[in-house]
Amino acid sequence: MVCSGRAFPELAEEVASLLGVSLVPTRALTYANSEIYVRFEESVRGADCFVIQAHPAPVNEWLMEQLIMIDALKRASARRITVVSPFYPYGRQDKKHAGREPISARLVADLYKTAGANRLMSVDLHAAQIQGFFDGPVDHLLALPVLATYVKENYDTSEMTIVSPDAGRVRLADMWSDQLGTPLAIIHKRRDPNKANEVAVGEVVGDVDGRVCLLVDDMIDTAGTICQAATALKNFGAKAVIAAATHPILSGPAPQRLNESDFEEVIVTNTLPIPDGVNVPKLTVLSMAPLLAQAIQAVFEEGSVASLFNGAH
Known part of the structure; x- marks a missing residue:
């Protein structure tokens, strides 16, 4: 049985459609004091339940709704509960x-477990070690095959260089480089520790002159890092700059920055809904629903999830 929170029901509906099932009818309310109420309107006793919830802003509200849904399923005698959080809060x-400081990602894993989750499924975790925070099986899916297929179909990869926007994303850029058979470059930057969401771009390490540069990241939040990186690449002679990222958070100034940026195209997936009122003509959104549906089907049939996806584990 596939259940959906209210954050992004369109993604859950697409997944359920691909699986040939209907979403479990659910009554969900937010009371005047902001407390959330959820009730499933058909029996889930003995069922293998998958609770799909996106986590755009306000993250806390959608996380709480998902926890309440898990608790409701546990108390209704669901056989197994799998949390499907494409963007891990x-x-x-x-x-x-x-x-x-807290380690909030660990706290979230504990909350899922305490609520009654048996299994966790997510896409492109910001740090792979989060898999170890949850006491149970974790299906860590990668958007790379989906994004890379689109890039191969729409660009000449023989003149492409994969670029990591900072040292922290070099491993991701390396995987892209292997997938597309292209050279790699890195932007070395320094971040001001006293200013959140502000970065200073430094040198480009690698040959980008006259190349089509593909900047890769796991998410675009305020878009400051990636837009400054695009400017740096242009200054170093890049012929064209495109971006590929899994999670389109697109907070605050992100739409304006992307529209004014040097990018030809910004490719993302629908792990998160594009916020209301955001209009970025150069944004291309690819669906993760087929990947999620395949993974859910494999888990339901007790099959191998790892064998389905290139690099997923």
Whole structure:
């Protein structure tokens, strides 16, 4: 049985359609004081339940709704509950950078477990070690095959260079480079520790002169990093710059920055809904529903999820 929260029902509907099932009829309300109520309107006893919820802003509200749905399923005697969170909430808070800080990604995993989840499914976790935070099976899916297929079909990869926007994404860029058989470049930047969401771009390490540069990242939030990186690549002689990222958070100034940027195209997936009122003509959104549906089908049939996806584990 496939259940959906209210954050992004269109994705859940597409997944359910591909699986040939209907979403479980659900009554969900937000009371005047902002408390959430959920009731499933058909029996889930003994069922293998998949709870799909996107986590756009306000993240806390949609996370709480998903936890309440899991609790409702557990108390209604569901046989197994799998959390499907394409964009893992609090995934960037995966370690302590300074004293007296939380590790919120671990807390979220504990909340899922306490609510009653048996299994977790997510796409492109910000840090792979988050898989170890959840006490149970974790299906870590990758958007790379979906994004790379689109790039291969629409661009000449013989003149392409994959670019990591910072040192932290080199592993991702390396996987892209293997997938497309292209050279790799890195942008070395320094971040001001006193200013959140502000970065300073430094040097480009690698040959980008006269090349089509593909900047790769796991998410685009305020788009500051990636837009500054695009400018740097242009300054270093790139012929064209495109971007590929899994999660389109697109907070605050992101739409304006992308529209004013040097990008020819920005390719993302629908792990998150594009926020209302956001209009970025150069944005291309690819669907992750087929990948999620395949993974759900494999889990339901007790098959191998790893064998389905290139690089997923």
